Amino acid sequence: xxxxxxxxxxxxxxxxxxxxxxxxxxxxxxxxxxxxxxxxxxxxxxxxxxxxxxxxxxxxxxxxxxxxxxxxxxxxxxxxxxxxxxxxxxxxxxxxxxxxxxxxxxxxxxxxxxxxxxxxxxxxxxxxxxxxxxxxxxxxxxxxxxxxxxxxxxxxxxxxxxxxxxxxxxxxxxxxxxxxxxxxxxxxxxxxxxxxxxxxxxxxxxxxxxxxxxxxxxxxxxxxxxxxxxxxxxxxxxxxxxxxxxxxxxxxxxxxxxxxxxxxxxxxxxxxxxxxxxxxxxxxxxxxxxxxxxxxxxxxxxxxxxxxxxxxxxxxxxxxxxxxxxxxxxxxxxxxxxxxxxxxxxxxxxxxxxxxxxxxxxxxxxxxxxxxxxxxxxxxxxxxxxxxxxxxxxxxxxxxxxxxxxxxxxxxxxxxxxxxxxxxxxxxxxxxxxxxxxxxxxxxxxxxxxxxxxxxxxxxxxxxxxxxxxxxxxxxxxxxxxxxxxxxxxxxxxxxxxxxxxxxxxxxxxxxxxxxxxxxxxxxxxxxxxxxxxxxxxxxxxxxxxxxxxxxxxxxxxxxxxxxxxxx
Amino acid sequence: xxxxxxxxxxxxxxxxxxxxxxxxxxxxxxxxxxxxxxxxxxxxxxxxxxxxxxxxxxxxxxxxxxxxxxxxxxxxxxxxxxxxxxxxxxxxxxxxxxxxxxxxxxxxxxxxxxxxxxxxxxxxxxxxxxxxxxxxxxxxxxxxxxxxxxxxxxxxxxxxxxxxxxxxxxxxxxxxxxxxxxxxxxxxxxxxxxxxxxxxxxxxxxxxxxxxxxxxxxxxxxxxxxxxxxxxxxxxxxxxxxxxxxxxxxxx
Numbered sequence: 001x002x003x004x005x006x007x008x009x010x011x012x013x014x015x016x017x018x019x020x021x022x023x024x025x026x027x028x029x030x031x032x033x034x035x036x037x038x039x040x041x042x043x044x045x046x047x048x049x050x051x052x053x054x055x056x057x058x059x060x061x062x063x064x065x066x067x068x069x070x071x072x073x074x075x076x077x078x079x080x081x082x083x084x085x086x087x088x089x090x091x092x093x094x095x096x097x098x099x100x101x102x103x104x105x106x107x108x109x110x111x112x113x114x115x116x117x118x119x120x121x122x123x124x125x126x127x128x129x130x131x132x133x134x135x136x137x138x139x140x141x142x143x144x145x146x147x148x149x150x151x152x153x154x155x156x157x158x159x160x161x162x163x164x165x166x167x168x169x170x171x172x173x174x175x176x177x178x179x180x181x182x183x184x185x186x187x188x189x190x191x192x193x194x195x196x197x198x199x200x201x202x203x204x205x206x207x208x209x210x211x212x213x214x215x216x217x218x219x220x221x222x223x224x225x226x227x228x229x230x231x232x233x234x235x236x237x238x239x240x241x242x243x244x245x246x247x248x249x250x251x252x253x254x255x256x257x258x259x260x261x262x263x264x265x266x267x268x269x270x271x272x273x274x275x276x277x278x279x280x281x282x283x284x285x286x287x288x289x290x291x292x293x294x295x296x297x298x299x300x301x302x303x304x305x306x307x308x309x310x311x312x313x314x315x316x317x318x319x320x321x322x323x324x325x326x327x328x329x330x331x332x333x334x335x336x337x338x339x340x341x342x343x344x345x346x347x348x349x350x351x352x353x354x355x356x357x358x359x360x361x362x363x364x365x366x367x368x369x370x371x372x373x374x375x376x377x378x379x380x381x382x383x384x385x386x387x388x389x390x391x392x393x394x395x396x397x398x399x400x401x402x403x404x405x406x407x408x409x410x411x412x413x414x415x416x417x418x419x420x421x422x423x424x425x426x427x428x429x430x431x432x433x434x435x436x437x438x439x440x441x442x443x444x445x446x447x448x449x450x451x452x453x454x455x456x457x458x459x460x461x462x463x464x465x466x467x468x469x470x471x472x473x474x475x476x477x478x479x480x481x482x483x484x485x486x487x488x489x490x491x492x493x494x495x496x497x498x499x500x501x502x503x504x505x506x507x508x509x510x511x512x513x514x515x516x517x518x519x520x521x522x523x524x525x526x527x528x529x530x531x532x533x534x535x536x537x538x539x540x541x542x543x544x545x546x547x548x549x550x551x552x553x554x555x556x557x558x559x560x561x562x563x564x565x566x567x568x
Numbered sequence: 569x570x571x572x573x574x575x576x577x578x579x580x581x582x583x584x585x586x587x588x589x590x591x592x593x594x595x596x597x598x599x600x601x602x603x604x605x606x607x608x609x610x611x612x613x614x615x616x617x618x619x620x621x622x623x624x625x626x627x628x629x630x631x632x633x634x635x636x637x638x639x640x641x642x643x644x645x646x647x648x649x650x651x652x653x654x655x656x657x658x659x660x661x662x663x664x665x666x667x668x669x670x671x672x673x674x675x676x677x678x679x680x681x682x683x684x685x686x687x688x689x690x691x692x693x694x695x696x697x698x699x700x701x702x703x704x705x706x707x708x709x710x711x712x713x714x715x716x717x718x719x720x721x722x723x724x725x726x727x728x729x730x731x732x733x734x735x736x737x738x739x740x741x742x743x744x745x746x747x748x749x750x751x752x753x754x755x756x757x758x759x760x761x762x763x764x765x766x767x768x769x770x771x772x773x774x775x776x777x778x779x780x781x782x783x784x785x786x787x788x789x790x791x792x793x794x795x796x797x798x799x800x801x802x803x804x805x806x807x808x809x810x811x812x813x814x815x816x817x818x819x820x
Contacts, residue, residue: 335671336671336674339669343657343668350660420657422652424668424672427621428644428673429640429642
């Protein structure tokens with residue numbers, strides 16, 4: 001497969017030479033990069049994933065991409081009568097997605113630390129190196145985008161005609177070239193606006209934003225869209241679209257028989273073909289040298305080769321805050337637990353992986369609540385609120401929905417890119433690893449659950465007043481039980497000591513699904529006793545005892561249950 | 569004299585491969601042991617057994633007369649370990665990391681603070697106390713690693729290639745540190761490929777090859793003739809072929 005990809009990539013040899021690349025070197029670099037991709041399978045991104053289940057990973061990723069691609073059918077169906085406009089919207093959605101994917105993932109290819117040792121000392125021109133990165137990311141995009149584009153590809157064939165089926169892959173490639181150009185633009189802009197050492201931080205924020213957008217568009221977006229209104233859209237409302245490259249690409253379709261509201265559609269079509277190619281030439285020939293220089297600077301800033309001026313900028317004075325130490329001592333009796341509490345508190349503040357995986361769920365939660373209670377069809381928001389308040393289940397739903405936010409936090413408090421640093425646990429005189437687990441868990445509970453729960457408490461108390469207090473106490477106990485049960489069943493490990501892999505995810509999936517029954521059962525139990533105060537009080541006492549025993553179970557975790565993955 | 573650490577008939581197998589083959593070794597209080605051997609000889613496995621990280625081995629290891637497997641936590645409290653190429657939670661600052669380590673060794677906050685500040689100052693690292701370690705050079709990380717291994721004032725210290733990544737000044741500092749620790753009565757188990765350093769700092773040299781101890785003695789005892797260097801002794805005992813001949817065929 002790699003040979004075929006390589007053959008296709010190197011077909012326009014003359015073009016690559018004209019761009020200043022050495023084709024033999026280009027071939028050698030790409031061959032190794034594709035080989036490495038096969039040995040280190042990628043998920044949604046180029047981040048390290050050392051799982052052996054690469055086939056499963058690829059299939060799972062493809063299915064997810066395919067499902068995601070179904071969303072892009074919306075403009076095709078909604079504006080079927082305006083083929084060029086429908087395609088322009090469809091292409092725009094693809095372009096936005098590609099730009100978002102590349103903005104976050106391309107950085108791992110573009111700023112691959114290994115290049116510094118392996119490629120940069122060799123006699124390789126910046127054009128060759130940059131083009132190799134571009135083509136590599138091009139392959140990555142094709143692999144990710146093909147399943148995503150499949151629904152649109154099929155539908156344009158059904159809705160329009162077979163010629164469009166033939167044209168679609170070409171358009172997709174041109175879209176990729178455009179996306180690469182835009183992303184380079186974004187990078188250049190960030191590099192211009194921010195100091196070099198802030199570059200990766202800025203990209204982290206973009207990545208988090210990207211995750212939120214994906215969640216939003218997958219779960220909430222469709223609820224908010226008024227499909228009837230879309231069907232009423234007139235192309236005249238979007239006259240500005242004709243100035244966008246995606247419209248030019250859509251205009252290519254006019255060549256094979258579609259009608260367009262604009263004259264000189266052939267001109268747009270030519271623009272559609274030439275613009276992406278010109279963009280590619282522009283970035284490879286003119287932008288790549290300065291880019292590579294900055295790449296070295298960024299790499300130096302993040303890898304420790306940096307001189308004093310770069311290194312001292314990473315200084316974090318904020319970590320002197322003694323209140324965290326005091327909090328750790330206050331909430332944990334044993335030193336082991338204090339250590340784990342502090343480590344968890346700091347790591348969760350700074351780990352990029354943790355933030356990307358966990359923070360979007362916090363943005364999603366309010367959206368979910370909005371979607372569930374207040375965005376009902378044929379109801380005004382005030383009507384929705386009135387109806388929601390009258391339902392006895394509403395405060396309980398609010399309480400139990402908060403369980404979602406800490407599921408992610410628990411999952412990623414044991415996983416870390418720096419899992420090999422966990423060797424210290426095995427060299428330290430820790431008698432009960434359970435104390436360490438509990439210390440870390442307390443930090444997660446306090447940092448990622450309690451603030452959210454307090455907000456829910458305030459909302460519930462302001463609407464249902466003090467009568468809801470027993471429910472809030474019972475809810476808190478139930479949620480704590482849920483957290484402890486999930487940890488006992490699936491995540492009984494030392495903080496930041498595990499490598500995340502598909503294999504471990506799959507193993508935990510079934511146990512996790514079973515663990516999810518616990519919130520359901522406890523929620524139903526709470527609902528059943530909801531009308532009886534005395535029953536709630538009895539339950540509160542029983543659940544407090546259950547919490548005590550569950551904490552004790554975690555404390556009693558023996559070393560034999562802890563698997564060392566530190567590879568020391 | 570009773571040995572501080574007594575290794576008796578220790579063997580370790582990984583699947584069908586024997587990594588350590590019936591090792592016997594006594595280490596006495598206040599000694600600096602230079603533990604050398606070719607790559608893959610079993611040095612790191614020995615250290616992991618002695619530090620209690622590996623527990624499934626045959627034979628027994630006694631610390632002050634007590635089987636270490638029965639008193640693991642006690643042993644770990646008394647030992648300091650600086651592994652080779654070890655990773656750190658580099659998103660933390662040295663101050664945070666050392667607090668974390670100090671607490672894992674059950675130290676009081678004030679003591680952690682005091683010892684950390686002294687040690688960081690000794691390695692000229694005070695200006696970097698509150699910087700995140702992801703911006704550190706290899707040498708700076710190695711210094712933090714060394715401090716983390718000594719923070720709790722251990723009785724016996726296991727150093728696996730402790731000079732890795734250190735500059736010439738820092739190497740001098742560590743050599744001096746070894747002497748100071750020796751004067752304080754600490755026992756040091758020193759693994760390294762840097763023969764000149766091992767030769768200079770060690771009281772006794774133990775050579776391991778293919779999982780077996782093939783030499784154990786002072787430099788004087790190991791020398792076949794006067795002025796023989798440790799490098800030559802190493803090559804002789806491990807039956808290394810003539811490097812000059814090997815490299816001639818390499819360039820041809």
